[in-house]
Amino acid sequence: MIPSQFEALVAAIPSLLPEGMGFTAYGAGEESDFVRFNHAKVRQSGSVSQGALTLRVIDGRRHATTELGLSADLEIDQQRLASAIGRLLETVACVPEDPHLLLSETVENTHQSDPTPAPDAFAITNSICAAAEGTDFVGIYAGGRQWRAFANHLGQRNWFDSTSFLLDYSLVHSKDKAVKTSIGGKQWSDAQLAASIAQAKVQLEALDRPSRTIPPGSYRAYLTPAAVAEIFELVGYGGFSAQAQQLKVSMLHRLAAGEASLSAAISVTEQTDRGLGPQFTPDGFIKPGAVPLIAEGASASGLISPRSAVEFGLEHNGSDASEFPRALSMSGGDLDATEALERLGTGVWVSNLWYLNHSDKNAARFTGMTRFATFWVEDGKLVAPLDVMRFDATLYDLFGDDLEALTATTELMPSASTYESRSTDFIEVPGALVKALPFTL
């Protein structure tokens, strides 16, 4: 899809609507290649071309939405559009007025386009298999072009397209012991791949030592940025949602109400101006460049969708209906990352966490597992890999009184999610040194 094709598609909409009715149309699509690897070989490889148009028909304060798969043939898509509008009009006629409807009424046209050509997935597959030979390499290459577009009856037009790739992989040592990493960007580089695998191989050597099991209990711990990202991805699952905070079902509802606080070292921002994803929402609102969510340990704002803004008397701040962070960025601290091992002294080095979930949402308490590479550390030196452990902690402890330091450098990690389509989200966080990580099993 290119802007002129999208324009041709949406141009027909006004003539299909009764006079006085409005619409919003949000398009999203991709031309992606996916190569799945196991044991340094290709398990599955293929290409996916897909696009969809989410059309909302608006009659005063009555409205309804349909997401239509696009065929890539304008004539067929216009026929589908006409049929869908017919059904939408029937639905709109039988719904009451929506008191929480808020539409973008200020026309702000935007255009973000990326001229980078799509990566050559065949050549990349050859490079990956060659570079991974002799290792137990497992993971996924996903790359190609993506687009997002918005149009409405007021004449607003927004366009975003981007070329990107992400190779998300693990070098497995044995059983559940592995080094997990990723490389991503716009232009593929064999040299970047070689450097990544070389570094992972070095880290893999640390897993050669016999593994150790430690008894449940609280341990001093260093959480790498990847581990911290897992925690704040769980927090993002409803934690910053204005609706969830108002309804007291957010993990952070006590923080939002000022009844609890985190360490003053914790500042979290929705940092859309990094530019990895579109700067407009499916409803056609332009996202602010940055929305502070937590400032020095206190709640600064929730992610407020247009509906929540009306329902709870707030000012919306560019969040889509999900109220999930799409570009979560956490400030770094003053710990030199190269000194993290030494500062940890004796304790647990956690490279990755996994499968986090709430165990008491009211108390911001959550559980999860260590994964891939966790080490027992003595006197600032890696002593032995640890078998996987379950922890159960509260956010207010872990990133409150028990937080000793955050690394000065942060790591930006593009989302590897490919549910339905490739994600344009990212998370950027530092590593964290904590006084006590409670292991329970």
Next chain:
Amino acid sequence: MHQALAQRFRDALPTGPDHVSLRLVEIRTQALMVRNDIVQPPSASEDIGILVTVHEAGGQGYAATPDLSSSGIAAAIARARAWAIESARFSLVDTAKLPMPSPSGEWRSPIESRWQDVPVAERIERLRAVCAAAATDERIINREASLLITDTTSLRITSDGGEVFQHNQATGPELSVVAHANGDTQQRSFGGGRGAVRQGGAEVLDFLGFDASPERVTREAITLLEAPDCPTGNMDLVLAPDQMMLQIHESIGHPIELDRILGDERNYAGTSFVTLDMFGTYKYGSDLLNVTFAPDVSTELASYGWDDDGLKAERVTLIENGLLMRPLGGTVSQNRASVDGVANARACSWNRPTMDRMANLNVEPGDSSLDEIIGGIERGVFMHTNTSWSIDDSRNKFQFGCELGQEIVDGKLGRIVKNPNYRGISASFWRNLATVGDRSTMGIFGTPFCGKGEPNQVISVGHASPVCHFAGIDVFGGAA
């Protein structure tokens, strides 16, 4: 349309490949919700496309496109061929030695009352009534009544003449309420995040008693608000079918998926503590544990006639009297591992390739009534409706939480308790299965939200189970 598509596919078939298949999938959904008596904007979706898979030169490739024209099909075949040939020398699976099924037939979900005959206004009114009936107490600060209808048709055509048509309709009603007072929040739901979803049409709501659900759901939410925390300690645990669903899914279903055992998922969903040598020899649970792959249970969410690789779906016992017999693995995985499996190679839609999925995975009933189960327990907790789940990479160390617990003291059900959680290790947990409920205690549940695979896929699974009793489990409450 299907016959024309099949003809276009056959006209476009090249002579080189060993096997070519085309899978057409059309999915239509409608989502309705009434929240705090306000009708939320209705949403629907309509999507159609094809995935072409080619086996050639020992390699395999796929291409997914929404372009159903002759040129679109030809382009997809060409792209899938190119992938097969390009990746052949690196292919993990030698597809030259992989015979793919090519059946013909038709399968449909049972539908008694067609949604097409129920106007949207009527569907909304029904949700409004349920939502309104949940306004029983001012401490209930949020009420959501919703309905998700998913209608899926698929057509699988193969280069050697196979043609399978399947139609699946699923109906998932949900009522969820939030109760809040004195700084505490408790949630109670009808199905635990759409767990009460079934195949079928409008009759599903009547069958499940959805209209009457507000009385119980709201009463229990308020009771939870006033309840003490779940006790902590090692004690007996009784799980209702709407929590057994999750227990089966995470600590039996995923560990015995053959693609996990073969390592495909190690970078994402994880590996398994189960290894190939365990089948036929490993004692997974107590003698009371009998688990079936059951694609034939009418109305259960993941029933079907053939899997998406064309394998005929048949009921198979996977764990018999506690002994692990067979994995969950489709045609490709069975060939890779040289073991027998089941028909469970599935994909979420036309835009993703197949992989091993658990489909319907059920615990078979025993011979104890609920009264007998409870009566035999000195101290324990009866837990209902999953709300939290976490399990390790190998599917061993788990911790699960439920919406509602009820103490069991000296053979009798006692107080409701809030924030009930428990933790254990799969490899030992199932061996603690002490009593299995009879058929009267059975419940059929499922979820449309099982995530797995690279690229990622969310798919529907079904789990039916009786009430089950486990001895000596670590149970605990909230952090308050």
